[in-house]
């Protein structure tokens with residue numbers, strides 16, 4: 001090993017987080033996995049590692065992709081490194097032992113292959129005690145409808161990261177309306193290009209700007225549902 005190689009375990013917390021942002025940017029999966037483990041060993045909460053190191057790092061990647069400084073191959077590597085870190089955190093975030101809150105079917109819409117945000121939402125929901133069925137990416141309306149019925153889901157979650165794919169969420173909600181099942185489910189939508197107004201316009205129950213909001217919103221809607229059932 002060369003003298004100027006950085007030894008991650010010798011960095012203090014702030015330096016290490018900074019280094020992780022750089023390593024994520026450079027798509028260094030092994031380094032990210034090692035650093036995640038170091039922070040956990042130092043007593044960091046998994047949620048803090050996720051948000052302060054990984055999500056914050058990915059935000060920098062996103063900004064440079066937008067500005068034409070990074071291109072698809074680099075961003076794919078960064079995404080791959082991020083996923084390596086997330087895989088370590090996933091069981092820890094899901095380990096809260098909370099009673100099952102409800103079931104969510106989640107997937108990215110047709111034509112869209114972005115899945116990092118969706119995966120994060122799934123992980124955080126599991127951590128909060130929800131059962132999560134992940135349909136992956138590029139889901140057609142039939143796939144969503146089949147899954148929510150077969151799984152007897154309480155919540156349908158749809159993710160879209162492209163302005164060209166986000167209208168597809170309305171296709172799914174309209175199909176639910178046609179089949180008379182729209183109100184049987186709580187529909188949550190998310191993804192960077194969406195906003196609250198869009199969520200309302202397509203007939204979703206709520207737009208959630210991030211995974212933490214998704215968990216809080218899901219809890220609120222499930223509680224409301226239980227109260228309604230109790231009142232009948």
Ligand code: B12
Pocket residue numbers: 055058061062063065066067072073075076079106111112113114115116117118120121156157158159160161162163164188189190191192193207208209210211212214
């Ligand atoms: C990583 C990335 C990629 C990776 C995806 C890897 C993967 N496995 O996901 C790759 C390189 C493959 C890629 C490809 C493309 N991408 Co891209 N990508 C990104 C990037 C940089 C980051 C997205 C991300 O992972 N963010 C981190 C996560 C944590 O955030 P998030 O996804 O927003 O999710 C959070 C919330 O939105 C919310 N949320 C998300 N989903 C859901 C779902 C529910 C139910 C709920 C409740 C909440 C919720 O909670 C999440 C967690 O907090 C964004 C930039 C950006 N600013 O978003 C561009 C971006 C989305 N991509 C873009 C583009 C243009 C493309 C391509 C078309 C590029 C090309 N020319 O080929 C292709 C499209 C391919 C396709 N058909 O889908 C544009 C979209 C522009 C637009 N207005 O539509 C963006 C905005 C970049 C830009 N500014 O130009 N991309």
